[in-house]
C-alpha cells in the first residue's frame with residue numbers, strides 16, 4: 001500500500017516480524033516494562049539525572065506506561081506522577097491518570113486541579129500524533145504537541161524545572177528549537193540508542209524556564 005508520499009507502508013506482517021525480533025522489545029519483556037520506550041528514558045535519565053526521589057512529574061502521552069514505570073521506580077514513595085493519554089492505561093499505584101486529549105481545555109483543567117498549584121520538577125512528553133509518513137503533515141502535528149507541552153511547562157515548572165519533549169526533525173523543527181531556546185536557559189538534544197536510527201525522532205531537553213518567557 002502507498003502512503004500519500006508514494007512510499008510503501010510496511011505491511012502489518014513486516015512490522016510484526018521487526019517488532020518481535022527487536023532486542024529492545026525482547027529486553028522490555030524480560031525486565032517487565034510495558035514498552036521498549038522505557039530504555040529511551042532510562043538512557044536520558046542516566047546522563048541528565050532527571051528523575052529524583054520525591055519529584056513531581058507530569059507525563060504527557062503516557063500509555064502504555066513504561067515511562068511511568070521508570071519514573072515510579074526512581075521517584076520513590078514521596079514522588080508524584082500525573083499522567084495523561086488519549087488511550088486508557090492500566091493502573092499503577094503511584095500514578096494519577098487522566099484519560100483524554102492534552103489539547104482539550106477540560107483535560108488541562110483537570111490536570112491543573114490535580115496539581116493544586118504545586119510546582120512541577122519535570123514535564124516529559126512522548127506524545128506522538130498519528131503518523132502518515134508525509135513529513136509536511138507529520139512534522140507540524142508533532143511540533144504542535146511539543147508547543148502545547150512547552151506552554152504547559154512554562155506555566156507550571158519550578159524555577160529549576162525541566163522539560164523533556166519528543167520532537168521530529170522535519171519542516172518547522174528549526175523554528176521550534178529556536179523558540180525553546182528563547183524560552184529556556186538551556187536546550188540540548190538527545191538521541192537514545194533505543195530510538196531507531198532511521199526515525200527522525202529526537203528528544204529535546206530544556207532546562208530552567210526563563211522568567212519572562214511566554215509560549
Ligand SMILES: C[S@@+](CC[C@H](N)C(=O)[O-])C[C@H]1O[C@@H](n2cnc3c(N)ncnc32)[C@H](O)[C@@H]1O
Pocket residue numbers: 034035037038060061062063064065066067068084085086087100101102103126127128129145
Ligand atoms: C510513543 S507513545 C508513548 C509511550 C510512553 N512514553 C511509554 O513509555 O509507554 C505516544 C502516546 O502519545 C499519545 N498521544 C498522542 N497525542 C496525544 C494527545 N493529544 N493527548 C494525549 N495523549 C496523546 C498516544 O495516545 C500514545 O499513547
